[in-house]
Amino acid sequence: MPTDPTDLSPLSYGSSGVDYNVIDPFKVAAQRAAASTGSHLDGHGFSEVESSRGESAYVVDVGPFYLASIVECLGSKAMVADSMQALTGKSFFAAIAQDTIAMAVNDLITVGATPLVVQAYWAAGGSEWFADAGRRQALIEGWKRACDLCKVSWGGGETPALAGIVEAGRIDLAASCTGIVSPKDRLSLGAHLGPGDAIVLLASSGIHANGVSLARDLAARLPQGYLTPLTASAVPIGFGEALLEPTVLYSPITEALFKAGVRPHYAANITGHGWRKLMRHRSAFTYRIHAVPDVPPVLKFIQAEALLSDRDAYGTFNMGAGFALFVAAEDAAQTVAVAHKAGLDAWIAGTVEAGPKRLVIESLGLEYDGSDLGLRA
Amino acid sequence: MPTDPTDLSPLSYGSSGVDYNVIDPFKVAAQRAAASTGSHLDGHGFSEVESSRGESAYVVDVGPFYLASIVECLGSKAMVADSMQALTGKSFFAAIAQDTIAMAVNDLITVGATPLVVQAYWAAGGSEWFADAGRRQALIEGWKRACDLCKVSWGGGETPALAGIVEAGRIDLAASCTGIVSPKDRLSLGAHLGPGDAIVLLASSGIHANGVSLARDLAARLPQGYLTPLTASAVPIGFGEALLEPTVLYSPITEALFKAGVRPHYAANITGHGWRKLMRHRSAFTYRIHAVPDVPPVLKFIQAEALLSDRDAYGTFNMGAGFALFVAAEDAAQTVAVAHKAGLDAWIAGTVEAGPKRLVIESLGLEYDGSDLGLRA
Numbered sequence: 001m002p003t004d005p006t007d008l009s010p011l012s013y014g015s016s017g018v019d020y021n022v023i024d025p026f027k028v029a030a031q032r033a034a035a036s037t038g039s040h041l042d043g044h045g046f047s048e049v050e051s052s053r054g055e056s057a058y059v060v061d062v063g064p065f066y067l068a069s070i071v072e073c074l075g076s077k078a079m080v081a082d083s084m085q086a087l088t089g090k091s092f093f094a095a096i097a098q099d100t101i102a103m104a105v106n107d108l109i110t111v112g113a114t115p116l117v118v119q120a121y122w123a124a125g126g127s128e129w130f131a132d133a134g135r136r137q138a139l140i141e142g143w144k145r146a147c148d149l150c151k152v153s154w155g156g157g158e159t160p161a162l163a164g165i166v167e168a169g170r171i172d173l174a175a176s177c178t179g180i181v182s183p184k185d186r187l188s189l190g191a192h193l194g195p196g197d198a199i200v201l202l203a204s205s206g207i208h209a210n211g212v213s214l215a216r217d218l219a220a221r222l223p224q225g226y227l228t229p230l231t232a233s234a235v236p237i238g239f240g241e242a243l244l245e246p247t248v249l250y251s252p253i254t255e256a257l258f259k260a261g262v263r264p265h266y267a268a269n270i271t272g273h274g275w276r277k278l279m280r281h282r283s284a285f286t287y288r289i290h291a292v293p294d295v296p297p298v299l300k301f302i303q304a305e306a307l308l309s310d311r312d313a314y315g316t317f318n319m320g321a322g323f324a325l326f327v328a329a330e331d332a333a334q335t336v337a338v339a340h341k342a343g344l345d346a347w348i349a350g351t352v353e354a355g356p357k358r359l360v361i362e363s364l365g366l367e368y369d370g371s372d373l374g375l376r377a
Numbered sequence: 378m379p380t381d382p383t384d385l386s387p388l389s390y391g392s393s394g395v396d397y398n399v400i401d402p403f404k405v406a407a408q409r410a411a412a413s414t415g416s417h418l419d420g421h422g423f424s425e426v427e428s429s430r431g432e433s434a435y436v437v438d439v440g441p442f443y444l445a446s447i448v449e450c451l452g453s454k455a456m457v458a459d460s461m462q463a464l465t466g467k468s469f470f471a472a473i474a475q476d477t478i479a480m481a482v483n484d485l486i487t488v489g490a491t492p493l494v495v496q497a498y499w500a501a502g503g504s505e506w507f508a509d510a511g512r513r514q515a516l517i518e519g520w521k522r523a524c525d526l527c528k529v530s531w532g533g534g535e536t537p538a539l540a541g542i543v544e545a546g547r548i549d550l551a552a553s554c555t556g557i558v559s560p561k562d563r564l565s566l567g568a569h570l571g572p573g574d575a576i577v578l579l580a581s582s583g584i585h586a587n588g589v590s591l592a593r594d595l596a597a598r599l600p601q602g603y604l605t606p607l608t609a610s611a612v613p614i615g616f617g618e619a620l621l622e623p624t625v626l627y628s629p630i631t632e633a634l635f636k637a638g639v640r641p642h643y644a645a646n647i648t649g650h651g652w653r654k655l656m657r658h659r660s661a662f663t664y665r666i667h668a669v670p671d672v673p674p675v676l677k678f679i680q681a682e683a684l685l686s687d688r689d690a691y692g693t694f695n696m697g698a699g700f701a702l703f704v705a706a707e708d709a710a711q712t713v714a715v716a717h718k719a720g721l722d723a724w725i726a727g728t729v730e731a732g733p734k735r736l737v738i739e740s741l742g743l744e745y746d747g748s749d750l751g752l753r754a
Contacts, residue, residue, distance in 0.1 A: 022504040026513055027536055030497070033521040034531035041530050044491055048530055058532030060494060062557065064441055071448065071496040071553040073537040114421060117437060119448040120407070121498065123549055127399040136403055144410040153418050153425055154411035155435030158551065159404055160450040163590075165547045172500055172542050174535065176448040176553035180439065213540075 010307040011214050051189045054282065056107040056269055057179075059189070065182035068113035071121070072103040074173040077212045077243075082170065083219070083226055084240045091135045094142025095246040096173065099209045101146040102247035103271070104175035106323060109254045110267040112188035113179035115150055120157030121174035125166040130159070142246075150251045152177070186258060190266040190281040190326075197265055197352040198332035199278070199287060202253060203345035204322030206245040206298045210271040211317045215243055218306050230297045242298035248344065250323045256338050257325075264335075266326040275314045276373045278324055279359050284370070286355035292363055293320035293347055310364045315372065326352060387684040388591050428566045431659065433484040433646055436558065436566070443558035445490035448498075449480040451550040454589045454620075459547065460596070460603055461617045468512045471519030472623040473550065476586045478523040479624035480648070481552035483700060486631045487644040489565035490556035492527055497534030498551040502543040507536070519623075527628045529554070563635060567643040567658040567703075574642055574729040575709035576655070576664060579630060580722035581699030583622040583675045587648040588694045592620055595683050607674045619675035625721065627700045633715050634702075641712075643703040647695045653750045655701055656736050661747070663732035669740055670697035670724055687741045692749065703729060 031054060038048040041060060049066060052059035057070040077099055081092040105115045120143060130136050147154045166172050181187050207215060219239060222228045226240025250269075257264065268280045278287045295303070299320065303313040313319060327335050332348045339346035357370030408431060415425035418437060426443060429436035434447040454476055458469040482492045497520060507513050524531045543549050558564050584592060596616060599605045603617025627646075634641065645657045655664045672680070676697065680690040690696060704712050709725045716723035734747030 022507055023536060023538060026507040029513075030517050030520075030536065031533070033517045034497075034533060037521060037524040037529070037531040040524065040528040041493060043528055044493060046493065053533075058494060058496070058530075060530070060532075062442075062493075065439075067444070067493070067555065067557075069446070069494050069496060069532055069553065069555045071498045071535050071551075073498065073500055073535045073539070075537060076539060076541060079541055116418060116421060116423065116439075116444070117435060117446050119435070119446060119553060120411075121448045121450065121551055123450055123551070130399055130403040136406075140407050140410045143407075144414060147414040147417065151417040151420055152414070153435075153437065154414040155437075155446055156408070156411060156430070158448050158450045159400060159407065160452060161400060162450070162453060162549060164453060164456055165544060165549050167542060167544055170542045172539060172549050174448075174498055174500070174551070176446065176496060178444065178446045178555050 011217050049189065051191070052111060055189055056110040057113060059111055059181065059187070065180045066184055066187060067178070067180055068108055068111050069176070069178045070104055070108050071174060071176040072107055074100040074103055075209050075212055076216065077209045078171055078173055079216060080212060080240060080243050084244060085135070087226060087240070091138040092244045093135050093138040094145065095244050097139050097142030098146040098246035098249065100173045100175050101143065101150065102249050103209055104177040105150050105152070106250050106269045108177045108179050109251050110188065110269055112181045112186035114182065114255060115152045115177050115179040115251055117155040117178045118147055118152050119155050119176040121176065122157065122159045123162050123166050123172040125168045125170045126163040127161045129169065129171055146249060149249050186263060188264050188266055190283065192265040193281055193283065193326055193352065195285065195352055195354040196329055197326050198329045198348055199289065199350040199352065200325045200327055200332055200335045201293060201321035201347050201349040202250060202323040202325065202339055203248070203293060204296065204318045204320055205248045206296045207243055208247040208318055208322055214306060214316065215302055218302060222305065230301050239298070239301065248322050253339050253342055253344060256342055257335060260334060260338050262327060262331045262335055262338065264325045264327050268324040270318045270322055270324060273373055274316045274318060275359060275361070276368050279357055279368065279370060279373050284357040286353040286358045286360065287350060288353055289350035289361045291347060291349050292361060295320045311366055314361060314364070314366060315368060388594050426566065428568070429488060432566055433487040434490060436488055436564070443561055443564060444555070445485055445488050445558060446553070446555045447481055447485050448551060448553040449484055451477040451480055452586050452589055453593065454586045455548055455550055456593060457589060457617060457620050461621060462512070464603060464617070468515040469621045470512050470515040471522065472621050474516050474519030475523040475623035475626065477550045477552050478520065478527065479626050480586055481554040482527050482529065483627050483646045485554045485556050486628050487565065487646055489558045489563035491559065491632060492529045492554050492556040492628055494532040494555045495524055495529050496532050496553040498553065499534065499536045500539050500543050500549040502545045502547045503540040504538045506546065506548055523626060526626050563640060565641050565643055567660065569642040570658055570660065570662070570703055570729065572662065572729055572731045573706055574703045575706045575725055576666065576727040576729065577702045577704055577709055577712045578670060578698035578724050578726040579627060579700040579702065579716055580625070580670060581673065581695045581697055582625045583673045584620055585624040585695055585699055591683060591693065592679055595679060599682065607678050616675070616678065625699050630716050630719055630721060633719055634712060637711060637715050639704060639708045639712055639715065641702045641704050645701040647699055647701060650750055651693045651695060652691045652736060652738070653745050656734055656745065656747060656750050661734040663730040663735045663737065664727060665730055666727035666738045668724060668726050669738060672697045688743055691738060691741070691743060692745060
């Protein structure tokens with residue numbers, strides 16, 4: 001929708017055109033139909049891991065190990081890169097490529113899988129998208145670099161030109177990822193999640209790729225748009241460039257944790273629905289957060305300029321924490337140490353408690369309950 | 378592009394906005410970068426099957442069996458369903474769902490894989506796409522039914538609302554598929570393909586999902602558009618409805634062949650580039666076709682109305698043959714018998730010969746050479 005630069009009302013996800021109230025019930029209907037197909041695997045001598053239904057990746061027991069697979073969409077972040085290319089002449093598609101792979105890889109690893117193969121889905125609005133040499137080269141190089149960082153093989157993919165479906169000049173980016181859970185006791189679907197577990201949060205690099213529609217609406221009502229300087233940032237950087245900081249790839253951390261002997265009980269990729277994703281597991285637990293990380297300047301800026309309450313901000317954005325690991329209390333310090341050793345900030349942020357499904361962020365006086373996250377069939 | 382209903386010049390893929398001359402070299406550059414990432418699998422104790430690079434599915438050796446994965450796009454066929462819904466009030470998205478799954482499954486099985494898991498990628502132009510109950514229900518039901526036909530588990534998927542990237546009212550449909558090749562000697566990457574092998578063609582149901590942009594351009598210049606009756610059809614049917622006959626799912630045939638003891642040396646899914654796909658394998662062979670199947674009425678109609686030469690028609694459409702199996706000569710008759718038993722027409726259509734990469738369709742006096750198919754790095 002067009003936004004009025006003089007409109008100072010708060011922005012929200014409903015006003016940004018993504019209405020989870022319409023999409024979530026549809027997702028639930030699709031999940032129910034999908035669940036009815038799982039028994040087909042029996043005919044092939046395998047079986048699904050039923051508790052992976054509704055989790056971030058689907059898991060199949062193929063005997064010596066589990067197979068995990070997923071397809072994930074980037075969302076609208078490529079539009080920010082398009083705008084920034086128009087403003088600066090520079091292609092940001094290397095960062096966008098990493099964001100796309102992160103959407104898939106960071107979901108796949110939540111079940112305990114080692115990502116092995118990524119497939120590219122690059123659907124352009126027309127053949128001419130691929131005629132811009134700098135842009136297409138950035139996309140290819142960024143994609144390869146992200147695969148190198150995650151130690152996954154880029155298996156191939158699909159690069160259709162979809163005039164009439166994808167808008168002219170735009171590209172719809174997605175990635176599929178296949179991996180294995182091996183040994184099988186790496187499976188982290190939450191069977192061992194329970195009261196007393198520690199919640200370790202891993203740092204985000206900025207907005208990642210969720211909440212971007214709202215950020216685009218905000219840019220539309222700022223007089224300097226994407227070129228607005230971020231006041232809270234230590235180094236001078238514009239809003240658009242800060243948005244395009246690539247998403248952290250968390251699989252090097254989960255692989256290092258495995259090598260260090262830490263087996264997370266559960267993991268949540270903090271994407272759409274922001275911190276509400278901490279309540280992702282099907283069981284009813286209360287997640288109590290004692291300490292929140294520093295908020296990246298770009299998210300601080302968005303919250304201030306879009307006039308978002310803490311409740312809306314933490315319910316929409318990652319607010320500095322891109323990934324959550326739920327580990328045995330005695331593993332919490334080592335989990336943080338492994339992340340630090342890999343160069344990523346991490347914090348023991350809270351604990352899992354018996355109680356109704358609820359997220360309590362103490363220092364902010366915030367509370368969300370299970371009904372705030374309608375993901376399940 | 379807008380088409381002029383009075384323009385009677387032949388239609389072609391270039392004029393339909395899909396320019397393979399731009400896309401194919403880009404694909405080749407991406408394939409080169411992708412190939413450089415295959416060695417990451419070694420660090421996980423696995424290895425890629427290098428000869429699967431550039432084939433229809435990517436194959437990894439995970440020890441007891443091979444893992445195959447793929448992501449595939451439907452293309453523009455959903456736009457035909459959109460037009461037909463506007464004209465008839467009926468949703469054709471159940472058929473479209475099957476088409477989408479067929480694009481992935483029919484590619485995956487070419488390497489000898491049993492498809493196990495399909496993931497849905499349904500990227501809509503906005504949340505409102507999902508508000509049409511009949512349409513979304515057809516999509517879900519058709520997707521489930523196609524999974525049932527292929528005996529695959531629908532693992533989950535992604536249903537983003539991508540306003541600004543996907544056009545309002547449209548949907549970008551794709552599917553990822555993961556399977557295994559087991560036992561490992563089912564692998565059909567063409568190592569055993571050679572002179573004397575028989576080419577068995579399996580019947581298509583119509584246009585499937587390739588060549589649809591051209592069909593849409595044709596509809597735009599027909600006075601009755603999608604409601605034009607197909608004169609060559611035995612039963613009265615309109616052009617649009619005939620286009621929306623769902624794609625044949627070939628995995629029940631390849632699974633039945635395995636059970637019957639037939640191991641194809643190679644397989645080709647006849648999609649974009651039409652019969653030129655028969656030259657898909659990297660080796661130089663001459664593929665000589667002695668007999669062509671009957672052409673489905675909808676493809677006969679397109680060829681006649683779009684004024685296509687046989688060369689253009691067979692180089693673009695499946696012309697009645699949706700899938701090719703390259704089998705040992707002594708397995709050819711049984712291959713046909715297995716297909717017939719499964720209810721699908723099939724023909725021993727030709728032979729593989731030593732010679733330069735070339736496709737010769739004798740009865741039509743057609744010849745294509747390897748340079749007519751620029752898919753490889």
